[in-house]
Amino acid sequence: MLFRKQERQSKKMLENYHKEQLSEGLFQKCEACNRIVYTEDVIEDYHICPSCGHYFRVAPMERLAMVLDQGSFEEWDKDLETKNPLDFPDYEKKVAKMKQNTGLSEAVVTGKGKIGGVETAIGVMSSKFLMGSMGMIVGEKITNMVERATKEKLPVILFCCSGGARMQEGIMSLMQMAKTSQALKKHDQAGLMYISVLTDPTTGGVTASFAMLGDVILAEPKALIGFAGPRVIEQTIHQKLPEGFQSAEFLLEHGMIDKIVSRKKMRKVLHYLLLSSGANKAH
Amino acid sequence: MDEFEMETMDINEFDVELPKATAWDRVLIARSNDRAYTMDYINGIFDNFMKLHGDRLYGDDGAMVGGIASIDGQFVTVIGQQKGRNLKENEVCHFGMPNPEGYRKALRLMKQAEKFNRPIICFIDTPGAFCGMEAEERGQGEAIARNLYEMAGITVPILSIVIGEGGSGGALALGVANEVWMLENATYSILSPEGFASILWKDSKRASEAADTMKITAEELKELQVVEKVIEEPLPVTAENCEDTCEMLRKEMIAFLKKYKGMKKEDIVEERYRRFRNY
Numbered sequence: 001m002l003f004r005k006q007e008r009q010s011k012k013m014l015e016n017y018h019k020e021q022l023s024e025g026l027f028q029k030c031e032a033c034n035r036i037v038y039t040e041d042v043i044e045d046y047h048i049c050p051s052c053g054h055y056f057r058v059a060p061m062e063r064l065a066m067v068l069d070q071g072s073f074e075e076w077d078k079d080l081e082t083k084n085p086l087d088f089p090d091y092e093k094k095v096a097k098m099k100q101n102t103g104l105s106e107a108v109v110t111g112k113g114k115i116g117g118v119e120t121a122i123g124v125m126s127s128k129f130l131m132g133s134m135g136m137i138v139g140e141k142i143t144n145m146v147e148r149a150t151k152e153k154l155p156v157i158l159f160c161c162s163g164g165a166r167m168q169e170g171i172m173s174l175m176q177m178a179k180t181s182q183a184l185k186k187h188d189q190a191g192l193m194y195i196s197v198l199t200d201p202t203t204g205g206v207t208a209s210f211a212m213l214g215d216v217i218l219a220e221p222k223a224l225i226g227f228a229g230p231r232v233i234e235q236t237i238h239q240k241l242p243e244g245f246q247s248a249e250f251l252l253e254h255g256m257i258d259k260i261v262s263r264k265k266m267r268k269v270l271h272y273l274l275l276s277s278g279a280n281k282a283h
Numbered sequence: 284m285d286e287f288e289m290e291t292m293d294i295n296e297f298d299v300e301l302p303k304a305t306a307w308d309r310v311l312i313a314r315s316n317d318r319a320y321t322m323d324y325i326n327g328i329f330d331n332f333m334k335l336h337g338d339r340l341y342g343d344d345g346a347m348v349g350g351i352a353s354i355d356g357q358f359v360t361v362i363g364q365q366k367g368r369n370l371k372e373n374e375v376c377h378f379g380m381p382n383p384e385g386y387r388k389a390l391r392l393m394k395q396a397e398k399f400n401r402p403i404i405c406f407i408d409t410p411g412a413f414c415g416m417e418a419e420e421r422g423q424g425e426a427i428a429r430n431l432y433e434m435a436g437i438t439v440p441i442l443s444i445v446i447g448e449g450g451s452g453g454a455l456a457l458g459v460a461n462e463v464w465m466l467e468n469a470t471y472s473i474l475s476p477e478g479f480a481s482i483l484w485k486d487s488k489r490a491s492e493a494a495d496t497m498k499i500t501a502e503e504l505k506e507l508q509v510v511e512k513v514i515e516e517p518l519p520v521t522a523e524n525c526e527d528t529c530e531m532l533r534k535e536m537i538a539f540l541k542k543y544k545g546m547k548k549e550d551i552v553e554e555r556y557r558r559f560r561n562y
Contacts, residue, residue, distance in 0.1 A: 029534070049544075075529070085498075085507065086496060086497065086498055088496065143560070144429060158472050162470070165425045165451075165473050165474075167473065167474070167479060167482055167483055169473075170472065170473050170496075170497045170498055170499075171473055171497070171498060171499070171504065171507065171509055172451070172507070172509075172562060173473055174455055174472075174473045175455075175509065175559065175562035176454060176562065177428075177431055177452060177455060178431050178435075178458070178459050178559045178562075179559050179560060179562050181435060181459075182431070182432070182435030182459070182555075182556055182560075183429060184432060185432050185433070185435040185436050186435075186556070188432075189436065204452075205451075205452055207424030207425075207427050207428070208423070208427040208431075208452040208456075209427075209431055209452075210384055210426040210428070211424070212425040212428040213420070213428050213429070213430070213432050214425050226419050226424065227412065227418070227419060227423040227424035227427070227452075228414045228418075228419065228423070230462055231418070232414060233415065233416065236414045236415065237414075237416065238414055241416070242415035245416070245419070246419060253508075254420050254421075254422070256422050256425060259552070260546060267399065
């Protein structure tokens with residue numbers, strides 16, 4: 001029963017999301033090639049520009065729908081309230097507005113689901129929510145997810161997408177890097193697989209913690225991945241960065257990631273890796 | 284000489300309260316050129332110290348020093364970011380901003396300490412990890428992430444002391460410790476006040492206001508339970524006058540080492556886990 005209800009809910013969320021996108025117009029402009037394309041075509045083709053192949057950024061629910069078995073997602077920690085450790089002026093207001101605009105409660109969605117019948121914990125970050133920045137709740141949700149996965153002997157898949165630390169939460173945001181990393185260490189010691197998938201953009205404190213800690217690190221084509229952002233580097237070294245610097249392809253060439261995977265093949269690749277870890281034996 | 288010249292007066296004779304240093308004052312003190320650096324503390328605190336070099340992967344980073352020291356008849360591994368006092372020194376130590384090989388050297392030395400059951404003491408003093416093309420090519424993010432991850436599993440006690448600037452992830456990469464202490468005029472933050480002001484207010488000139496907002500002083504961080512202990516500085520600690528502070532730190536360190544002597548490995552790891560789990 002519960003399963004059915006969840007299935008209905010997730011289907012409905014996705015439908016609403018699509019409706020909302022279409023209500024913004026039947027057409028949209030591709031930010032890469034500037035051509036006008038049918039929104040419906042974009043949605044149907046994994047949010048890839050039908051004209052130039054550019055990858056549009058994807059909302060968490062959409063991402064989950066692309067990789068998980070239909071209706072298998074169970075969300076965890078949906079309603080943790082954002083904290084304001086610096087009493088930063090108007091921060092609560094800003095977060096409330098983000099919640100309203102995105103329909104998300106924070107910059108990451110976590111839970112568990114199945115890929116080809118194999119159960120896995122899964123988290124997806126959202127660039128739409130304060131640039132996917134990591135504050136205390138993002139850190140807490142990811143840590144909870146990893147700890148629960150360790151307990152339930154589940155693998156973890158995390159789609160990273162973040163501008164880095166949540167500045168408004170100051171030092172407490174920095175501490176999330178240690179908190180999430182140490183949870184992954186315990187998960188590792190339990191012999192479980194962690195796959196991180198780097199999507200555009202993955203930078204700053206997220207790169208310097210869980211993004212780069214996967215047993216296997218995958219990335220989407222052309223995703224920007226780095227520690228310091230390109231603008232910061234340019235300002236520091238007073239020169240322009242070469243084309244493609246800090247792209248997924250650049251990282252692959254420098255030995256920093258395992259594989260670049262297209263959106264269409266992502267589900268298959270994840271399934272293969274999960275099977276290779278022996279993940280389905282426990283269930 | 285005029286008898287009323289300031290140096291001849293004992294300030295304590297006057298019943299006036301000196302104005303408290305602002306957060307921005309402390310930023311400037313922490314960055315100042317005569318501040319005591321990691322090697323000043325190492326020389327002042329330990330009985331012996333042997334420097335070790337290299338990450339065994341790429342190079343030897345002068346921004347990160349480390350080696351084996353002895354204190355009170357016990358061996359410990361000591362690691363810290365090292366700043367230079369002049370341009371020549373900074374050619375070697377890059378103003379205390381480590382490259383990936385610096386973090387990888389630090390991790391190598393920590394693993395070595397674990398193997399030989401030596402406690403680890405880290406001195407944190409960096410504006411941040413080095414920012415540049417080579418650092419990115421060699422995986423600056425990965426190097427920091429790896430340190431956080433591996434430090435979480437280290438089975439010997441780790442003590443980290445922020446002595447000057449605790450700049451962001453580049454500082455935290457030596458900061459996943461059982462206890463973190465801070466000098467009174469040191470700072471520890473997510474990024475520089477200039478960067479914070481520039482990102483959130485689009486105006487880097489509001490840095491001193493940012494410093495107030497960000498809670499970066501030792502006192503505020505103790506309140507937030509980010510640090511366990513604040514080491515008082517009656518006067519800002521410099522390379523010249525750091526003797527008393529070194530003596531005090533030595534005593535505190537010996538007490539720290541005693542506390543962890545005989546503690547089970549699992550308990551040491553679990554205590555550290557709990558510490559960071561609370562954030």
